[in-house]
Amino acid sequence: MRPAASVLLLTTLTGFGYGLLAWLGACAALGLLPAGRWLAVGGTALALLFATFGLVASTLHLGRKERAWRAFTQWRSSWLSREGVASVLTYPIAIAFAAAVYRDGGGIAVRLLGALAAAAALVTVFCTSMIYASLKPIRQWHNAHTAPDYLIYAVFSGAVLLALLETAMLGTPGAAARAAALAAAVAWAAKRAYWRHIDAQSPLATLASAIGLPKGTEVKPLDAPHFTENYVLREMGFTIARRHAVKLRRIALLVGFAAPLVLSLLASFSRLPLAATAAALVCAAVGLLTERWLFFAEATHVSALYYGRRI
Template sequence: MRPAFSILFFTVLVGAAQGLVCTLALAVLLDIGLAPGLLRWALGLAELLLAAGLAASFMHLGHKGRAWRAVLMWRSSWMSREVILLPLFIALVALWWLALQSGAGAPWSWLLPLLALSGALALWYCTAMIYACLRFIEEWAHPLTIVNFTLIGLSSGLVLACALAALAGQPHTVQTLGRYALPVTLAAWAARGQTLRRNAGIRHASNLQTATGIRSGTLVQKSMGMSAGSFNTREFFHGASPAALQNMRRGFLLLAFVLPASLLAWGLASGALWPWWLAVLVQAPGLLAERWFFFAQARHPQNLYYQTVS
């Protein structure tokens, strides 16, 4: 599949915001002891990330004025459910921020974090199911897709929360949240690695021989058979070489998981604050690379005919 950069930014930004909101909600519900100023600041940043992700998603639309029609198929479409749930989640985070600003007490002090946590989990499920429900794309049609979206989002949100606490000069909060950030990042790494191993071993039901009816074992496609590009070649074929895919795979594993986990461990062991911000700066491009690979690795069945450029 061809990765659309608007969707890459949407999923990464919104996923990090969801992870940050989940971290803040759990910290409040478990009484970890976040400073009120840090909580408001972090919620405001999460709201900005959500708004930026929503804006990025609009760039993917051909007719932006018809975006409202996306909600009409909510009974059967996971994308429609995501389109409905995302603005509701944004409004819920804004309501929580306003309640903190106004000094509202119980029951809002526990009800809004609980609702925000539930909304983030539901939004992850809807987003992941957009891809996991596509049975004809075998790389996506698996429960690991949901697990990866959730764990990677939680990891990025936890790392960001630790960095914000470090910037606010709260080493105790950094150490407390860091004890969760490291194992979640390692779990996200393990789940993504399992997905890579699974996808590498997929035996696709269809191949070039079954698609053409030519049973020769030496059948090789040399060209797309077109003199110019088409919708099929633009939307379902990324054009990257196997070597480029392999390099992207190594790159996102290093940047999204290995280096951040190493920096988190360093920060926990040394008590220094700078590794937490460095982890955010390293992980951000790694998350974009991971999401690019997620789309590029998926083999649409139509590419049995359009898999080779020349």
């Protein structure tokens, strides 16, 4: 599948934003927010900023942007529509949460709204993941890894962002850096497990079944319908050289997860906490974009079979 910049930005930026909101909300619900109201208020603003950038980026690839409002109507069947609805509903909940923290600093309203904000953020990420997980013709997406993985990467990127925010505002990352390190380890393991899974999968179909011939019939393409690339091949026939994929996977693991893990640990031991948490954020962003690029580039679509491509 063609890795379009709009969806790469959408999924990574909203991951950071909703991940941060989930951490703030969950901490507030459990009464674990550090003293002072500005971390939660500023953090919520930052989370919404990230999410908004991501959501705006996602509209860039639309053919008719002026009609984007229509995407809120089909939530009964479409995960894309559900994502739209959930993302919009998250705004008032997040704003109410920040307002409650600003007014009271703590208390039952803060706890309740915090839990609600965290839930809304995670539900939005889940809806995004299901857009991909529900697509039956793409074996690398239509599996049990996609949804939990998206949630794990959001929680990880949110933790990295929270660690930086706490360091910048309070001078010390507190428990956030340790949480980020732990999340990085989980994310590393999840990505490894995902790659093991898709490498072991067998293709969803064969060329014989694609053209209605009995199973096992030997078929090879003779003539394609057209000499140049068409929409289907550009969009669904994207291929990536195996050796490039191996290299990029290594970069994603080392830069995206290993480096933030080490840097977050450094910060938690008060070694240059601001520089370490800032570097962790940059590494996580670069690594996650690489990982997300691969998520698309390595995904194969059944329709490419018709053109004799391997799926």
